[in-house]
Amino acid sequence: MTWLPFIIIIPLFGAFSMPIVSLLKGKAKEIWATIISLATLIVGIEVFREVWTGGTIVYALGSETPFGKANFPIRIVWEVDKFGAIMVLIITFVSFLAILYSIEYMKHDTGLEKYYTLILILELGMLGIAITGDIFNFYVFLEIMSIASYALVAFRNDTWEGIEAGIKYMFVGSLASSFVLLGIALLYGQYGTLTIGYLALKMSQNPTIVAKVALALFLGGLLFKSGAAPVHMWLADAHPAAPSSISAMLSGLVIKIGGIYAIARVVFSMFLPAVNLATVGWIVIIFACITLIVGNAMAVVQEDMKRLLAYSSVGQIGYILLGLGIGMVAYGSRVGEIALAGAIYHTVNHAIMKALLFLVAGAVLHELGTRNLNELSGLARTMPKTTFAFLIGAAAIVGMPPLNGFASKWLIYESSALFNPIIGAIAIIGTAFCTAAYIRVLFTFFGRPSEKVMKAKDPGIAMLLPMMILVIAIIGMGLFPWQISDKFMIPAARTLWDIANYVASLMGGG
Amino acid sequence: MKRALAFLSLVVIFAALLMALSPEYGIKFGLGGEDWKKYRYTDDYYIKHGVEEVGGMNIVTDIVFDYRGYDTLGEATVLFTAIAGAVALLRPWRREKHE
Numbered sequence: 001m002t003w004l005p006f007i008i009i010i011p012l013f014g015a016f017s018m019p020i021v022s023l024l025k026g027k028a029k030e031i032w033a034t035i036i037s038l039a040t041l042i043v044g045i046e047v048f049r050e051v052w053t054g055g056t057i058v059y060a061l062g063s064e065t066p067f068g069k070a071n072f073p074i075r076i077v078w079e080v081d082k083f084g085a086i087m088v089l090i091i092t093f094v095s096f097l098a099i100l101y102s103i104e105y106m107k108h109d110t111g112l113e114k115y116y117t118l119i120l121i122l123e124l125g126m127l128g129i130a131i132t133g134d135i136f137n138f139y140v141f142l143e144i145m146s147i148a149s150y151a152l153v154a155f156r157n158d159t160w161e162g163i164e165a166g167i168k169y170m171f172v173g174s175l176a177s178s179f180v181l182l183g184i185a186l187l188y189g190q191y192g193t194l195t196i197g198y199l200a201l202k203m204s205q206n207p208t209i210v211a212k213v214a215l216a217l218f219l220g221g222l223l224f225k226s227g228a229a230p231v232h233m234w235l236a237d238a239h240p241a242a243p244s245s246i247s248a249m250l251s252g253l254v255i256k257i258g259g260i261y262a263i264a265r266v267v268f269s270m271f272l273p274a275v276n277l278a279t280v281g282w283i284v285i286i287f288a289c290i291t292l293i294v295g296n297a298m299a300v301v302q303e304d305m306k307r308l309l310a311y312s313s314v315g316q317i318g319y320i321l322l323g324l325g326i327g328m329v330a331y332g333s334r335v336g337e338i339a340l341a342g343a344i345y346h347t348v349n350h351a352i353m354k355a356l357l358f359l360v361a362g363a364v365l366h367e368l369g370t371r372n373l374n375e376l377s378g379l380a381r382t383m384p385k386t387t388f389a390f391l392i393g394a395a396a397i398v399g400m401p402p403l404n405g406f407a408s409k410w411l412i413y414e415s416s417a418l419f420n421p422i423i424g425a426i427a428i429i430g431t432a433f434c435t436a437a438y439i440r441v442l443f444t445f446f447g448r449p450s451e452k453v454m455k456a457k458d459p460g461i462a463m464l465l466p467m468m469i470l471v472i473a474i475i476g477m478g479l480f481p482w483q484i485s486d487k488f489m490i491p492a493a494r495t496l497w498d499i500a501n502y503v504a505s506l507m508g509g510g
Numbered sequence: 511m512k513r514a515l516a517f518l519s520l521v522v523i524f525a526a527l528l529m530a531l532s533p534e535y536g537i538k539f540g541l542g543g544e545d546w547k548k549y550r551y552t553d554d555y556y557i558k559h560g561v562e563e564v565g566g567m568n569i570v571t572d573i574v575f576d577y578r579g580y581d582t583l584g585e586a587t588v589l590f591t592a593i594a595g596a597v598a599l600l601r602p603w604r605r606e607k608h609e
Binding site for chain 1: 536
């Protein structure tokens with residue numbers, strides 16, 4: 001008996017019952033969404049514990065085994081390894097806090113029953129991607145996640161920027177998704193199966209040019225979803241325009257699951273036997289270096305607080321891609337292991353700290369009604385708790401030693417310097433830009449109070465509580481950086497590399 | 511310049527797809543005989559065992575609602591999301607209280 005199915009059942013039930021629950025007047029829909037996401041968090045913790053004690057979970061839908069009377073999988077399977085379990089945990093955690101935050105943050109908006117339906121579906125889509133072991137099923141959940149996020153970006157339909165960003169995101173996002181679908185169609189035509197583990201097996205027997213074309217299409221589509229450099233423009237528009245609770249989920253989770261996790265899963269668990277990993281790795285590294293510099297440099301010159309955070313997200317995606325790319329080129333070596341562990345660690349850390357920073361930006365926007373940094377000087381005087389949360393988040397993202405961002409960035413620096421000193425230097429330059437951007441914001445916050453800021457005050461408990469939980473998470477994780485990296489991140493990196501085990505646990509029957 | 515590059519890359523992608531779809535290098539069309547067993551073993555299984563395992567005479571519905579029913583659930587969710595999103599975006603604008 002495994003808890004795994006409930007990670008889909010509970011949010012699905014919550015989302016589909018939301019229109020009925022919202023017939024009750026008052027706060028019913030907020031309370032219902034909070035209960036559902038809390039229950040999902042509990043199941044997420046349980047699934048994480050299960051995978052960590054019992055190893056990879058393989059679950060066939062509709063039968064005991066995925067095989068039937070054949071010797072190849074005919075049913076859809078879920079396959080949750082250690083990396084997937086980490087993603088499940090962080091998705092359920094950040095989604096719960098974002099929903100808790102929305103109770104107060106969204107109270108001036110209309111159409112809230114649709115808002116809570118969509119936010120639960122967004123969580124559902126991300127969880128589906130994290131647990132699936134079937135490539136077409138991956139596409140279905142990628143679409144669920146994408147469509148929910150298009151609608152949520154444009155949720156404030158009375159603002160011009162919401163609609164503009166939504167249209168931009170939707171047009172290019174659907175194009176990127178169709179690339180992924182085209183890649184899946186090619187793979188099915190050539191290999192005749194849709195299960196990721198079995199596809200890897202078939203590809204190892206017969207690597208063809210079709211596999212390479214499909215991989216190129218996958219990488220193109222998924223790098224778009226992660227906001228890598230030449231195609232990051234949707235992100236810089238979508239994050240500022242969305243409600244802040246949604247920006248926190250988009251920046252903390254959607255670009256990681258739809259981008260980073262998907263690239264890692266597709267490359268390591270599916271294409272590893274069929275393609276030259278070093279070539280793929282260098283392509284990822286090149287994009288990572290461009291992303292690092294462009295994202296962080298553009299963050300320095302922004303006037304708009306949320307746009308600054310959005311560009312900073314692009315920059316941090318650059319670090320994660322860098323770790324991932326080195327993990328591919330240096331497959332099987334100690335350097336590659338450190339790089340991949342650093343990438344996974346930074347994915348988790350960045351989800352926590354960027355969620356915190358966007359929630360802070362939302363609190364500022366909610367109290368003052370402006371995101372322009374020039375009008376926010378002296379915020380520390382009137383909103384001390386919010387400023388404190390921002391200070392912690394900014395210090396963590398820059399990588400100050402007592403906080404969690406330090407260890408993950410250190411792993412990426414160390415491995416990139418060992419791998420190739422030039423890439424190490426590029427990573428350091430990116431951090432210099434990042435530091436400059438955040439110090440500029442902090443100087444503004446601690447400056448002389450402007451007239452507009454004087455009548456501001458800290459937000460209520462429902463908005464402060466999620467921020468404080470994230471602050472505690474950042475500080476708490478910062479106290480045990482190397483323990484976390486040795487106990488969780490390095491084993492996760494090893495299971496991601498271990499394709500033989502991934503295929504064996506599928507074929508051995510769940 | 512940008513547009514020319516975009517067209518050029520489209521041409522490259524198109525050429526790569528044509529190559530992947532040419533029977534000499536990549537995917538074969540009109541499979542039969544030995545190739546059917548080699549490339550379409552999953553479909554073959556569904557056709558042979560669909561009726562006894564699921565009980566429906568229509569293989570497509572057998573696959574869509576039994577073997578791959580979870581994908582259908584996902585598609586229903588996509589539709590629900592699209593409707594919720596469209597309704598959410600087409601709602602009337604909120605009015606200022608002090609108007």
